[in-house]
Amino acid sequence: MNFKFTSRSIDDTLLLAENIESEKFPGMVICLNGELGSGKTVFVKGFAAALGVDGNITSPTFTIVKEYNSGELPLNHMDVYRIEDNEDFGVEDYFNSDGICIIEWAELIEARLPEERLDITFKILDENTRVLVFSPHGEKYEELCNAVL
C-alpha cells in the first residue's frame, strides 16, 4: 500500500523527514526518485538533522556518495544520476553495513537495490507544492510508514 503526503513548503518536507525515527533502524535503505528540484536533497537535510548529523548536507551529485559519521548511525547519502550501465561502485557494501543509505535517482540502479526498502517518489505540482508518494517494501518499512504518515 502506498502513502501520500502533500508538502506545501520546504519546511513541510524538512519536518516530515525529521519525523522518521531512523536511529532505531540500522541498515535502513531509502530510495528517492523524482525530477530535478523536487526536494530530494531537502528531504535528506531534514532526515540527517534528526539523526544528529553535524554540519551541512550538500549535494552528492558529483561525488556520488557522501558519508556522514557524526550522527547516531552512519549516514550514506548517494546520488546515482551519474552512474551508467549499472556500474559497480560498491553500493552493496553500503547496504551490508549498519549505516543508513539514502539514494537519489535510485531507479537508475534498480537491479542493485535490496528487496526490502522504502521508495519515495517526489512530484512537482507547482512552485512550492510537492506530492511525496511512499511505497514501503517489507514489513518493517510498512510499520515505519504507518507510524510517520
Place this chain on the structure above:
Amino acid sequence: MDVYILAIESSCDETSMAVVKNGCEVISLSITTQMDTHAKFGGVVPEIASRMHTEVITLVLEDCLEKANMKIEEMDAIAVTNKPGLTGSLMVGVEAAKTLAFLYNKPLIAVNHLIGHIYANNLESKMEYPLLALIVSGGHTELLIMEDDYKFKRLGETQDDAIGEAFDKVARVMGLSYPGGPSIEALAKTGKHTYELPKPVKEQDYNFSYSGLKSAVINLVNKEKKQKKEINKADLACSFQEVAIDELVRKVELALKNTNIKKLVVAGGVSANKYLKAKMEELCKKYQASLLIPRMLYCTDNAAMIGAAAYPKYLRKEFSDYSLDVSSSADICS
C-alpha cells in the same frame, strides 16, 4: 637537490598520474580521458569510461613513466589523494601508492584533493602568502584564506549544490549536454541577460547557495512549458551564468575588502569559464590585487596538482605509513 614525486589521483572520475619536480615543474602527466587509449588498447576500447580505475591504473603508470623517461627508482616519494572522494575510487589509488612505496622503499605522502586544487597554482607561478583561494568545481565551492603553506582558514562554502553541479543540473533541464559548464558557456555567448533570477544568498555572508537558483530556473522552464511558450535558451543560459558567477565575484569582493589581502588564486574545473575569468580580472584590477588561475589542464582533476601539494609535506617529512586510509569527506581546515 631536486625532488621528484610520483603522484596518483583517483578520487572521482579520472585516473591520473604525474611526475612532478620540486613541487612546481610537471615532468609528465597522464590522465585517462586524455590518453591515447586507441594505441594502448589496440583500438579495441574507443573510450575509457569514468571510474574504471582498477582497469587502467597500471596503464596510466606505464604511460606516465614513459613520458617522463624515468623509473620509479628515481623517485623521491610516492604521493596519493586519500580524501575526499568516492571511497572505492580513492582506494584504488591508495593501494597502488602503498604497493609502489613498499616495493621501491619510498616515502608515502597523503594529499587532500582540495588542497591539490589550490597547489595547482604552484605549477604556474609560486604562490605568495597571504592569499585568498576560491575553489569552484563539480563537487566544491569554497572560499578560503591561506596564511602560509598548508595554513587554511575557511571563509565560506556552499550550503547545498556546488556551482559546477548547478551548471550541470541547469544544463540537464535545458536539454544541453554534460558537463553543463562548457555547454552553458557556449550558449550564453549568443544570449542576453533578460531573465530575472533570484540572487543566491545573504549579503554579508561568505557562504554560497545554488539550490534556490537551480530551482528558479527549473520553475521558469516548467512554467513556460505549461503556457506553451518557447524559452530563449541562449538568454536563459546567459542569465543563469551571470547570476551564478556574479555571486562568486560578490563574495570574493567582500573578502578582498574585509581582509585587505592582495592576492587571489582560483582553482577547480569551473575556473575554466571565461566569463568568470573576465569578471575576476576586472575585480582584481579594481582592488589592485594579483590573480592566479591555472591553465585548463591543471584546473580539472589531475595528478600533477597532487604532486605539487605533496612537495611541502615532503620537505617537512610528513609521511604516512601503510595503514593510510581513505575518507569520503575531508575538512581542508582541520
